[in-house]
Structure formats: C-alpha cells, structure tokens
Amino acid sequence: MTDRAREGDFDFCREIAGRANANLLHAARLLPVPRQEFFFASYAAMRLIDDAVDDDFLMRPAPERDAARGQMLAEIDAWEAQCLGRAEQGPLPEQVQRAMRDTVLASDLGDMPWAGLAAAMRRDVEERDMKDWEDFLSYAEGATVAPATVFIYLLAADPGQTAFRCRLPEAPVTYAADLGIFCYLVHILRDLAKDAERSDRLVTIPQSLLEEAGLEKHRLAEAVRTRDPGIPLLAAALRTKAGGHLKMGRQSLMRLKPLLGTREYFALAGLIRIYETLFERFSADFFEGLAAAPALERSLRADLLNAGAEP
Template identity: 70%
Template structure:
C-alpha cells in the first residue's frame, strides 16, 4: 500500500505501507481474514495492495464479531446463552464503539484497531456499515425471531449488505492524501444491496446442511418460508440427510427470491463496470461468477448441487488465482 507524501523538495512521492499502517498489523488482519477462507477473500487478492490493506483491516474487524456471535455464543446450550446474553450484547456495543473510533477497550485486538484507525477511519466510508453489522449481531444475540421475509431483509441489511458495501466502496473509492474518497454519483449501498443479498442467499443454500447440523440458530431462514415448505427448523438437519422433498421446496423458494436480487444486482454490476479499474472489475466479476455458478448448480437437483458445491467452488477460486497471476 502507498500514500502520497512530500519528499525533501516540493514534489510528492509515494510512501511505503509501513508508514501508513504497520506491515505487521496488516499481516495480523490478513491472518484473521484468512481463517474464513471466504470467496470474498479470494476476490480481494486481485486488488492492488492499497485496497487489499483496507479490505483486510475492515474484514478482520467484521469477522471477529461475527465469529464471536456464531461460534462463541449461538451454538451454546440455552441456559448458557441466557446467562451470557448481557455480556455478548455488551461486547457488540464495545465492538461498534471501537470500529467507530469512540472507544479503545473491546473485543478487537490492538493490531486490528491500529489498522482501522490508520486506513479505514480516515476514509469517507462513514459509520453505516459498522452500525448495520452491529445491529444484525444484536438481533442474533437477542435471538430475535425471524418470522417474515421482511424480517430477513432487515437482518440482511446489516449481516450481508454491510460487508458488501465496504467491498463495493473499496472498488470505486480512490486513495488520496487524506485517505480513500468515494467518487461515484450514487452511494455504495445502492450498488451493494442486491448483489450482497443474492450472495447471502446462495450462502444459505450452500451451508444449509452444515448450519442446521451445528445449530438451528445459525439458519437464517424466515419462519414463513419454512411453513410454506411444511418443515420446522428443528427438522432441517435430519431432513437434509434424508433428502426430504420439503428441503427441495424450501430451496426452490430461496432460489426464486435470490433470482430477483440477481437481476437487479446484474444491473448494478453493469453500471459499475465502466466506472472502476480493470483489476477491481475482475475481482467483482469473478466473485459474482462464483455465486452465480453455485446458484445455477442448485437449480437442477438441490441435494446433488450441495454435494458438488465444494468442488465447484474450489475450481472457480482457482480461476481467480489465474486471473491474479495474469495481473
């Protein structure tokens, strides 16, 4: 990563990454981000180093609170969750305050805080993504019922649109002496919303068996959709194992809703293409291609699609690596 600074004379020159955000801090963030092995991570590796540093700092911060809620809280027995709920909610509050630069104490380690302070907070990204994810995490910690599709969309606006907004912001914002600055006429949320929700719905389809096996609380499907399929959350894990036809009904419903967001998301993709750099467009296009390919694979036989998903995802990620090497 580099930033503009003045040299001994009046001419400006680039300064190295270590002067903006310590290389060790970025390496620390990169290691945290890499634990998830997410498609977003593979796409981000196509970006220039300056954008990668921004990505790893912000993604690591989001990854830490998401894992704390999913892996450290929701999978625990009911009595343990009840006893730890206030502590979990307080941790989310402290995390939000740290991300917004309003507190030093909280669940974020010092290297992540330093990276956020030196790269992300000097940008004009704003507070919305951090507030959005924090609110989604509070819904999880409170175990707020997800009854209707509108409840899902409200949850997704933080759980998936927030990180998608940061990624889209990063593709189009330009580095400057004062930090990254957004330069497009519409806000990044407008480009990110439908693409983010589409990818999230594909995630839900891909991970249905794994999430249902670990805990029904990790399954973010509204009760209304489950009722339409004639199945309860408590039945999902066994129903997937038995290749129950009700799972196919549920998957078809989710795919139909995902398809509507994909149509709108493709419009955003087409609009963004001419406005961002070549590497940035390759990263975004490659990322969406992974999810579209998975989405289409689920359309024939959902159970066969789930079985084929890991291999398909690995192959498509390898293609991203080829694109990275060519760059």
Template identity: 45%
Template sequence: MTRMPAPIDGPNADAFSACNDLAAAKNANLYRAAMRLGPERQRFFLAAYASMRVIDDIVDDGFLELTDHERDYAREDTLIAIDHWQQQIQAAKIDGDNPHPESGPLSQQVFDALRLTLGRSDLEVDPWVDLADALRRDVAEDPMDEWDNFIAYCEGATAAPASIFVYLLSARFDNEIGYTSPLTNPPLYHARDMAIFCYVVHILRDLPDDIKGPDRLVTIPAEILIAADITLGEIRNAIGQKKYDEL
C-alpha cells in the first residue's frame, strides 16, 4: 500500500493512519494528487475523504449491489445509516472538543480525524450534507427523468466532494485557529462546473461496463435518451455487438 509522504506522529497518528488506509486503497489518482499538498492539508483531505468513503461504500457496495428483494428489505436501514452518518459529521464540526462520536457508521478513528480538521476549520458541513442527499436519492432509487434531476444529483454526488478539495487548495493552517480560507465565494462556486463535467466524462468512460448491469446503474437522464431517440437497451445491444465484432 502507498504510504503517506508526510509522516504521521503524535497522539493522533492512529486516526489519520486509518484514514490514509481507506484513501490509499480506494482512489489512487485523487489520493496521489492530494499527497502533493502540505502535511496539514493532507490530514484534512484524508479525514474528509475517509469519512465520505465510509458512507459511499455502504450505499454502493452494501446496498446497490443487492437484488431487488434484498434492497427493498435493506432500504430503511440504509437510509437510517445515512442519517446517523450525517449526525456524526455535524457532531465532528460542532463539538470539535468532544472525542466521543455520535452513534453511526464512522469509526472512532475517522471521527477523531474529522474532528481535528473539519472541527478546526471555517468550512461548513454543506459538502457532507449535499452528499448525504445524493446518497438518499440512490437508496430511494428516484427516477432521473430530467436533466435538472441529474444536475441536482451531481451537486451532492460529485460537486460537493470536489468543493472540499478546492477549499484545501486555498486554505491556510495556523496552530492556534486551525484552517481558514480566503475565498470570497463558497468553494462549491469554484468546483461545481468542472466537477459535473468530469462526472459526465466518468459516466461515458464507464458506460460499456455499467450498461451490463441493471438500468438503475446507468446515470443518464431519460429526457436525454428521448431527445436522442435511443433506449438503454439499444445502447446495450450496440456495445455488445461492437465487442462481438472486435473478437
């Protein structure tokens, strides 16, 4: 496993090391980019990324991969887990001096790391709240019929996490006051459009693999398909035929 360039020492080393393990294992490109930041920014990134990774895995791997019947059975518990996760995030921000997390999916170590970064910053919890809203859409399996539905989903699923990285690029750290940013507009203002563009590229890149699964795994608004006069089934057949022709 890739190690952090900046050594983690002191009484909080275990907390950030645990976050590092989660981040290094899940997203090599973003992780490597973040490890070019200074030590204090690295720690903030690790805490933020690990906290989001925990709940994203619960939804993506622990819920969306289930069968229809299993998802119906697990839906309420998964939504409750998202609620508890959001409460833990808010506790890490508001009760920065409280070492005991609210009950929820975040481990003590990840909670501690977030408390020592987000809890000592002028960044609000909005990115985490927006992500929670997007994940609730995933769990509820709300249909994405219109482009506006897609954009609203992107605000939480991709723009919100990206806004944290924008915040870190601008933030300064002081031992006495913690993290502060000189940005005059919210970080989301600077991150939103590029994050959504990258998400569209991500969808198109992964379409040949995602189309093999159920339709719900393909994040393309219905009105876009209608405007193009094509169905997901036709896309699936076309991709399958292209791969057959290449054999």
C-alpha cells in the first residue's frame, strides 16, 4: 500500500470512532501516532458492531427483532472472525480490515477482546435477562473490560519496528478490569435517562438492583422523568459498586505508572480523572448531577486536551 492509501484507511477509522464522541477518544488523541493508529483501528471495529446491535437491531419492534435475530447473530460471528483474522468476508469495511491487519492483527494482543465483545453482543441480541450482579459482571467482561484491555495494551506495548509486542509483567486484562467496570458504571449513571428513554433494552442494570430500589425496568424512563424516589436509591447502589472498582482501579493505576511512558500515563490518568469527577458529581443529588453532567464532561475533556497540548 502507498502511504496515502494507508493514511486514508486510518482516516476512515477515525471518522467512525469520532461518531461516538467518547471520553476514550479524547484521551487517545494525546498519544503518539503509532498508538493512535492502533486505537482508531480497534475502536472503529468495536464501534461498528456495537452500533449495529444497539442503534439498529435493538431499536426494531419485537416482531422484526425476532425475524432478524439469526441474521444478527451470524453477523456477530462474521465480525469476530474478521477481527481475529480468520475471515475476509463480514460486516467490517475493507478500510477497517486493512487498518486492523496493519496494527492489531500484527500484534500479540490475542483473541480475548474480540471474543469477549462478541459474547456480550450475542447476549444483547438474544435479549437474555440480567438477573443479578454476577450476570452484570459476566456481561461487563465483554462489553467494557474487553475494550479497556485493548486500551491498556496499546498504551504499554512496544510498537517495535514492525508490530506491537506486550511488555507488561501481567496480562493487560488484570490492569484493565476494575478501571473498565468503574468507567462503565459511571456511564450507566450518566446515561440512565437517555438509555431508558430510548429503550429499556439498552439498560444494563441487574434486575436485583432495580427491585431493591422498588423500580421496574420497563417503567424506568417514567421513573426518571417523575423523579421517583427509587432512582436515587438505584444510583446510590450503583455508586457503591463503582466505588469498590475505583478503589481497585487506583491500585492498577499505581502499578501501571512505572510501566508506561509519560504521555501514555498522562492520557490514562486524565481519562480516569474525568470519570472520577463525574462519579463525585453524582454523590449528592442525583438529578442535579444528571443535569450538570454534560457541561461538566465537556469542560473536563477540554481541560485534558489543553493540558496535553502543553510541552
């Protein structure tokens, strides 16, 4: 490939990744070019299948979902095979496939992130109930720990002359798990109103926590709108769970600090700081925190990028 064609593939991946406007995206922009390329290739691949499930399949009426379920599961299988380098045909555009081949598939990242996310997407498509916290953790292993593992890997791996090679003393997932789950729980708090309004199928909260708060999943959007007293109870339970993962995640950050470059650690610590600040904002009045979160998040992102631009 020419340099221009290669650059075009990564620009294509950046455009897909940019649709989400995620905090992770802003942190990745602080990284050196080789790490950015790895990030945008992998994130675009993950974004495509996640959007196909959440924004397309799960938004259809029940009869359409029933009719299309087998096809959607086959699409997830094909996506996983493409991401693992075992198939050419599938839902990934050729630009993303080439970018993946250039970075991820040449690395020693391994199969875990792709198999994990595929398992979580299958669970969504099959519309399996999330009964308790163990179900949540099982789902989160693919839905959030898998992408977090990719991010930790690309921060720490040695780009080398031809491909990334892991140089962490432990598997990347051991550093990523608690940080990923903490950030995911903050996402759930932040997006509770929006997700419930769109569809209760997008609400990934265990039934046991909803029942403890006196709430019903199919009436969650109404409960948020009417400021049902059960919503702050639910938020407090989620914050308690998140706090435990934050405590362990901070230990992971400390273990990672001597293993990462200065800019890489700055990007990771800055990303976690955004989520910690949002987490603290939800500690008092949840509804006030919900209203304040969008402006606060924009400000935190700007602060991170401005600080990263300084010498």
